[in-house]
Amino acid sequence: MLDTRLILWTFVAAVAAATGLRLWLAARQIRHVRRHRDRVPEAFSGRIRLEDHRRAADYTVDRTRAGMAAMVWHMLILLGWTAGGGLDHLLRFWSTTLPGPVAAGTAALLSLMFINALLDLPFAIHRTFVIEARFGFNRTTPATFVTDLLKQALLGMIIGAPLLALFLWLMEGGGAWWLWAWGAWLGFALLMTWLYPTLIAPLFNTFRPLPDPELARRVERLLERTGFHSKGVFVMDGSRRSAHGNAYFTGLGRSKRIVFFDTLLGALAPEEIEAVLAHELGHFRRRHVHKHLAVSALSGLTGLWLLDQLLHAPAVFQALGLSEVSAAGALALFMLLAPVALTFVRPLASWLSRRHEFEADEFAAALTGPAPLVRALVKLYRDNATTLTPDPLYSAWHDSHPPAGIRIEHLQARRA
Numbered sequence: 001m002l003d004t005r006l007i008l009w010t011f012v013a014a015v016a017a018a019t020g021l022r023l024w025l026a027a028r029q030i031r032h033v034r035r036h037r038d039r040v041p042e043a044f045s046g047r048i049r050l051e052d053h054r055r056a057a058d059y060t061v062d063r064t065r066a067g068m069a070a071m072v073w074h075m076l077i078l079l080g081w082t083a084g085g086g087l088d089h090l091l092r093f094w095s096t097t098l099p100g101p102v103a104a105g106t107a108a109l110l111s112l113m114f115i116n117a118l119l120d121l122p123f124a125i126h127r128t129f130v131i132e133a134r135f136g137f138n139r140t141t142p143a144t145f146v147t148d149l150l151k152q153a154l155l156g157m158i159i160g161a162p163l164l165a166l167f168l169w170l171m172e173g174g175g176a177w178w179l180w181a182w183g184a185w186l187g188f189a190l191l192m193t194w195l196y197p198t199l200i201a202p203l204f205n206t207f208r209p210l211p212d213p214e215l216a217r218r219v220e221r222l223l224e225r226t227g228f229h230s231k232g233v234f235v236m237d238g239s240r241r242s243a244h245g246n247a248y249f250t251g252l253g254r255s256k257r258i259v260f261f262d263t264l265l266g267a268l269a270p271e272e273i274e275a276v277l278a279h280e281l282g283h284f285r286r287r288h289v290h291k292h293l294a295v296s297a298l299s300g301l302t303g304l305w306l307l308d309q310l311l312h313a314p315a316v317f318q319a320l321g322l323s324e325v326s327a328a329g330a331l332a333l334f335m336l337l338a339p340v341a342l343t344f345v346r347p348l349a350s351w352l353s354r355r356h357e358f359e360a361d362e363f364a365a366a367l368t369g370p371a372p373l374v375r376a377l378v379k380l381y382r383d384n385a386t387t388l389t390p391d392p393l394y395s396a397w398h399d400s401h402p403p404a405g406i407r408i409e410h411l412q413a414r415r416a
Contacts, residue, residue: 007319032391105328171327275372282363
C-alpha cells in the first residue's frame with residue numbers, strides 16, 4: 001500500500017510546481033512586455049501608434065498581474081479542499097442530509113462548484129469593473145453582470161445536475177462504468193455543440209442577420225464559393241458587455257454558424273470583414289471543430305480511465321483528506337486535480353490551436369488575398385489592446401493564437 005505521507009507531499013509538490021511554473025511564466029511575460037513597451041515592432045511601424053502600443057503593454061501587464069494573484073488564491077483553495085479537509089466536511093454533510101449516494105454526491109459536487117465560483121467572484125469583478133473599465137473596454141452594467149451569473153448558475157443546475165447524477169450512478173454500478181460514462185459524455189458534448197448556437201448563446205446575446213445589404217451579398221458569394229451551408233452569418237451584440245471585437249465559428253451540421261461581434265463590424269472595411277469571414281470558413285473547410293472534438297473525445301476517455309484508477313486507490317483518498325472512498329469523492333478530487341495536471345500539457349493544446357489558426361489564415365489568404373486579412377488583424381490587435389511583443393515562452397505555453405508578429409509575417413510571406 002502506498003504511504004499516505006508520500007502521496008500527500010507528492011501532491012503538494014505537484015501543486016506548488018504547477019503554480020510556480022505559471023507564476024514564473026507570467027513574470028517573464030510582464031518583464032518582456034515592459035522591456036518592449038516604448039518601441040513599436042518594425043513589422044507594425046506606421047500601422048500601430050506608439051501610444052496604442054504602450055496601452056496594449058499596460059493592459060497586458062495589468063491582466064497578467066491580476067492573473068498571478070488569482071493563481072495563488074486558487075492554489076490555497078485547492079489545498080484547503082484537500083489537505084485542509086474541506087472536501088471531506090462537504091461530502092459528509094450531504095451524505096447525512098440526503099438519502100442515497102447519487103443524490104448526496106450530486107448535491108456535494110454542485111455545492112463544490114458553487115462555492116468555488118463564489119470564491120472566484122472578487123477576481124471576476126476586478127477584471128470586469130476595474131481592469132476592463134480602466135482601459136475603456138467594459139460596457140457591462142452591474143445588473144447585466146448579476147443576470148449573467150444567475151443564468152449561468154441556472155444552466156449549471158439544469159444541465160450539470162443530470163449529467164453528474166448519471167456519472168455517479170454509473171460509477172456506483174462498477175465494472176467498465178467508465179466506457180459507458182465516456183459514451184454518455186461524448187453524446188452530451190456533441191449535443192451541446194449542436195444546441196449551443198441556437199439554444200444557449202441566445203440566452204445571453206441577441207443575434208441578427210448582417211444589416212448591410214451590400215456586405216450581405218459579398219458574404220453570400222463567399223459562402224457559395226466555399227460550399228458553406230448553415231443557418232447563416234450573424235451579428236452579435238457584443239457591445240452590450242465589452243468594446244472588444246471578435247468573430248467565431250461554432251456548431252455542427254445545419255446548426256453551424258459564423259458570428260461577428262457588432263464591435264468588429266464597426267471597425268473593419270467590407271473587404272476586411274470578408275477576409276475575417278474567410279478565416280472562419282477556413283476552420284470549417286479544414287474540419288477544425290471535428291478535430292477538436294476528436295481530441296476532446298480521446299482526452300475524455302483517458303481522463304475517465306484515470307478516474308476509475310482513482311476509485312481503487314484508497315490511500316490517495318486518505319492522503320488528500322477524505323475519510324472514505326466514494327464515487328462523489330473520486331469525481332470531486334478529479335475535478336480539483338485535473339487543472340494541475342493540465343498545466344503541464346497546456347503547450348501541446350496551444351500548439352494544436354495555433355496550427356489551426358495558421359491553416360485558417362492560409363485558407364483566407366488563398367481565397368481573398370493576404371492583404372485584407374493583414375489589415376484586419378492589425379486593426380483588431382490595436383482595438384483589442386493585444387500586445388505585439390509577448391514573451392515567446394509564455395506565448396508558446398498559453399496562447400491559442402500565434403503571436404501578432406509571427407502571424408503577420410506568415411501572411412506577408414504568402415503574399416510575397
